[in-house]
Amino acid sequence: xxxxxxxxxxxxxxxxxxxxxxxxxxxxxxxxxxxxxxxxxxxxxxxxxxxxxxxxxxxxxxxxxxxxxxxxxxxxxxxxxxxxxxxxxxxxxxxxxxxxxxxxxxxxxxxxxxxxxxxxxxxxxxxxxxxxxxxxxxxxxxxxxxxxxxxxxxxxxxxxxxxxxxxxxxxxxxxxxxxxxxxxxxxxxxxxxxxxxxxxxxxxxxxxxxxxxxxxxxxxxxxxxxxxxxxxxxxxxxxxxxxxxxxxxxxxxxxxxxxxxxxxxxxxxxxxxxxxxxxxxxxxxxxxxxxxxxxxxxxxxxxxxxxxxxxxxxxxxxxxxxxxxxxxxxxxxxxxxxxxxxxxxxxxxxxxxxxxxxxxxxxxxxxxxxxxxxxxxxxxxxxxxxxxxxxxxxxxxxxxxxxxxxxxxxx
Amino acid sequence: xxxxxxxxxxxxxxxxxxxxxxxxxxxxxxxxxxxxxxxxxxxxxxxxxxxxxxxxxxxxxxxxxxxxxxxxxxxxxxxxxxxxxxxxxxxxxxxxxxxxxxxxxxxxxxxxxxxxxxxxxxxxxxxxxxxxxxxxxxxxxxxxxxxxxxxxxxxxxxxxxxxxxxxxxxxxxxxxxxxxxxxxxxxxxxxxxxxxxxxxxxxxxxxxxxxxxxxxxxxxxxxxxxxxxxxxxxxxxxxxxxxxxxxxxxxxxxxxxxxxxxxxxxxxxxxxxxxxxxxxxxxxxxxxxxxxxxxxxxxxxxxxxxxxxxxxxxxxxxxxxxxxxxxxxxxxxxxxxxxxxxxxxxxxxxxxxxxxxxxxxxxxxxxxxxxxxxxxxxxxxxxxxxxxxxxxxxxxxxxxxxxxxxxxxxx
Numbered sequence: 031x032x033x034x035x036x037x038x039x040x041x042x043x044x045x046x047x048x049x050x051x052x053x054x055x056x057x058x059x060x061x062x063x064x065x066x067x068x069x070x071x072x073x074x075x076x077x078x079x080x081x082x083x084x085x086x087x088x089x090x091x092x093x094x095x096x097x098x099x100x101x102x103x104x105x106x107x108x109x110x111x112x113x114x115x116x117x118x119x120x121x122x123x124x125x126x127x128x129x130x131x132x133x134x135x136x137x138x139x140x141x142x143x144x145x146x147x148x149x150x151x152x153x154x155x156x157x158x159x160x161x162x163x164x165x166x167x168x169x170x171x172x173x174x175x176x177x178x179x180x181x182x183x184x185x186x187x188x189x190x191x192x193x194x195x196x197x198x199x200x201x202x203x204x205x206x207x208x209x210x211x212x213x214x215x216x217x218x219x220x221x222x223x224x225x226x227x228x229x230x231x232x233x234x235x236x237x238x239x240x241x242x243x244x245x246x247x248x249x250x251x252x253x254x255x256x257x258x259x260x261x262x263x264x265x266x267x268x269x270x271x272x273x274x275x276x277x278x279x280x281x282x283x284x285x286x287x288x289x290x291x292x293x294x295x296x297x298x299x300x301x302x303x304x305x306x307x308x309x310x311x312x313x314x315x316x317x318x319x320x321x322x323x324x325x326x327x328x329x330x331x332x333x334x335x336x337x338x339x340x341x342x343x344x345x346x347x348x349x350x351x352x353x354x355x356x357x358x359x360x361x362x363x364x365x366x367x368x369x370x371x372x373x374x375x376x377x378x379x380x381x382x383x384x385x386x387x388x389x390x391x392x393x394x395x396x397x398x399x400x401x402x403x404x405x406x407x408x409x410x411x412x413x414x415x416x417x418x419x420x421x422x423x424x425x426x427x428x429x430x431x432x433x434x435x436x437x438x439x440x441x
Numbered sequence: 442x443x444x445x446x447x448x449x450x451x452x453x454x455x456x457x458x459x460x461x462x463x464x465x466x467x468x469x470x471x472x473x474x475x476x477x478x479x480x481x482x483x484x485x486x487x488x489x490x491x492x493x494x495x496x497x498x499x500x501x502x503x504x505x506x507x508x509x510x511x512x513x514x515x516x517x518x519x520x521x522x523x524x525x526x527x528x529x530x531x532x533x534x535x536x537x538x539x540x541x542x543x544x545x546x547x548x549x550x551x552x553x554x555x556x557x558x559x560x561x562x563x564x565x566x567x568x569x570x571x572x573x574x575x576x577x578x579x580x581x582x583x584x585x586x587x588x589x590x591x592x593x594x595x596x597x598x599x600x601x602x603x604x605x606x607x608x609x610x611x612x613x614x615x616x617x618x619x620x621x622x623x624x625x626x627x628x629x630x631x632x633x634x635x636x637x638x639x640x641x642x643x644x645x646x647x648x649x650x651x652x653x654x655x656x657x658x659x660x661x662x663x664x665x666x667x668x669x670x671x672x673x674x675x676x677x678x679x680x681x682x683x684x685x686x687x688x689x690x691x692x693x694x695x696x697x698x699x700x701x702x703x704x705x706x707x708x709x710x711x712x713x714x715x716x717x718x719x720x721x722x723x724x725x726x727x728x729x730x731x732x733x734x735x736x737x738x739x740x741x742x743x744x745x746x747x748x749x750x751x752x753x754x755x756x757x758x759x760x761x762x763x764x765x766x767x768x769x770x771x772x773x774x775x776x777x778x779x780x781x782x783x784x785x786x787x788x789x790x791x792x793x794x795x796x797x798x799x800x801x802x803x804x805x806x807x808x809x810x811x812x813x814x815x816x817x818x819x820x821x822x823x824x825x826x827x828x829x830x831x832x833x834x835x836x837x838x839x840x841x842x843x844x845x846x847x848x849x850x851x852x
Contacts, residue, residue, distance in 0.1 A: 038573045045566050049537065052559055053530035059552045061524040067513035067548070074506045082495045093507055093517045095485045100511070101670055102478035106504045113472040119464035126460065130666030132543055137478070141470045142657040148463050153664055154707035155456050161708070162449045246553040253564055255541035258669055259512055296565035297572070 252285030
């Protein structure tokens with residue numbers, strides 16, 4: 031099993047563990063309430079049948095009919111029509127964004143079949159939209175953070191900047207400055223919280239929800255989970271209805287885009303952590319034949335094309351410089367683009383020639399990026415930073431930074 | 442507005458149009474049924490109140506209480522307990538996968554707050570899991586398709602293979618062979634249909650759903666929309682219950698992974714189409730100053746580092762070789778890894794030095810990939826293929842192929 035499969039299995043195992051823990055906690059939190067609700071309903075039903083001398087069977091039939099009517103969007107308190115144009119628009123919005131509240135669902139066979147084909151294209155287009163949005167938001171953040179960094183450098187003294195410029199031999203060392211993934215996560219977190227709080231401030235009075243309920247609704251909607259226990263804009267009448275519906279749409283759109291970006295940035299951090307764990311496990315003796323114990327070794331000569339497989343047994347995880355920081359990180363992240371700065375990457379013996387070519391070029395590229403700001407460096411891999419020759423220019427963090435830098439170019 | 446922003450806006454506009462059309466169609470399909478359901482429920486309620494002489498107000502109160510009880514998972518016909526461990530596990534599964542059926546939702550404030558933090562990490566981890574799965578499935582498909590291609594070449598005559606090998610100067614020309622995105626989409630489509638049909642064959646008798654309903658449930662669950670109008674494994678008792686629950690979990694997991702991959706592959710095709718449309722629009726005269734009209738021009742000298750900005754006004758869309766095929770496609774696609782074969786890509790004047798470096802290297806890399814199989818070439822950009830110097834090795838399709846080739850290396 032190579033290192034990437036190990037990481038995949040580790041992730042699957044950790045998610046399973048996470049699910050088991052979550053199930054236990056939710057069970058403990060919610061089970062008492064469920065029992066209470068069940069007792070309460072039994073009591074309410076008994077009261078009603080005794081008071082009005084209704085046959086329980088007939089009442090059950092009525093309640094079953096009510097359940098069916100519920101499915102068609104009918105409630106005791108009048109709700110907005112489900113399938114007028116505005117309602118249908120809200121419905122298709124929840125389909126393509128995969129929120130799927132379920133407050134409105136197709137009931138006819140034609141509607142169900144149409145939904146399958148409609149959703150297939152719609153969801154794919156929306157995924158693309160989210161990814162393009164993600165790229166744009168990262169671009170914007172990178173610009174802003176670069177500007178702040180630039181200003182900080184200027185305040186610290188122009189001499190620092192110019193000496194860095196000279197050492198890199200380029201016009202502007204800041205061209206290679208890339209923001210940290212942790213800062214980006216922090217900013218997205220703050221943005222998400224701001225959007226959720228603003229939205230809750232709107233929802234709470236309009237829907238008569240408590241503030242916590244509103245926040246809960248915001249998270250469930252923005253993360254596209256969409257339980258449907260709380261759904262905004264369902265009543266027949268609101269004050270300034272059109273404005274509220276528009277605001278609702280805009281908040282959901284902004285929230286979904288923001289939380290999607292946040293999820294993807296967090297997933298990259300999770301991946302770095304997994305890579306680090308796997309690297310630790312591998313280096314702690316599972317594969318004693320690999321080069322983990324040689325901290326001074328460098329994988330690549332600068333600017334030369336040198337196949338990696340000649341140094342490392344094919345199909346074997348093998349790390350350079352005793353550090354997972356050099357483990358390449360070129361996998362599919364929705365929020366990230368880069369086929370990675372290859373270094374210390376084991377590749378299976380076949381189908382690697384072109385990759386080796388890219389890899390070598392990229393490593394030389396990585397060396398150009400040495401002046402990566404110290405401030406951009408934080409996280410679990412920090413302690414390894416000075417152990418190898420590519421300090422600051424190679425590794426998962428640098429790749430992430432590279433990704434951010436990649437996207438910071440206006441495309 | 443540059444070409445990427447144009448594409449983004451075009452996509453947003455098209456999605457809006459798609460939503461409006463969908464809303465109109467769903468409204469037409471479902472509105473009559475809603476009216477019928479409303480009439481039916483009114484009639485049922487009238488019958489009941491007349492027959493049992495129940496005060497309508499009291500009945501409404503009971504129905505409101507029933508709605509609340511519904512929220513806690515109570516139905517007339519006994520459902521499985523919501524918050525025992527198995528139920529809570531199903532619940533957290535729908536949370537982290539963002540399906541969010543809503544058959545079970547936290548009712549306590551503690552549960553709601555915990556959900557926000559639990560979901561944040563869980564959804565991010567699951568997105569990573571889906572992306573790693575996507576990579577693995579594409580890897581597998583690329584291997585299988587390469588094997589088939591290899592066999593076809595052998596059947597056609599070994600001479601063809603060896604001459605290709607010689608022209609590429611590498612050990613095996615098939616190392617550079619990459620499967621077509623359209624084939625990958627087709628295979629994922631077939632796989633999704635097979636999984637959905639198999640799952641429906643299981644659900645249909647177990648849940649007493651019609652086959653169309655089962656297929657509809659499969660799509661809604663697998664695409665993580667999760668309306669919750671139909672939810673599997675909710676009754677208290679099933680034949681061979683444990684096996685059914687396990688099968689349900691496995692089918693949902695497989696289905697979600699497969700449809701996620703399918704969505705991402707479709708989103709790449711949508712993006713290619715958008716790029717093609719934008720390219721068409723740009724070349725048809727909006728930017729007459731660009732080099733569209735010079736079909737023989739080449740952007741890059743082979744293997745040389747040459748800044749693109751020297752030929753093209755900064756911040757302006759500019760295409761080489763009169764072809765959108767040379768438009769770089771290095772954006773964030775969840776299902777794809779590659780910062781792209783840069784060619785004919787306009788970049789804003791700043792922050793491009795390192796990118797130019799990569800770009801030039803990548804173009805030379807792209808030229809190495811000339812022997813890309815003809816069979817892998819299909820799609821909207823086909824007619825442009827022979828107009829430029831990078832035929833088969835550059836452009837959106839080639840990038841997609843490159844991505845597939847990238848992922849076909851066992852990492």
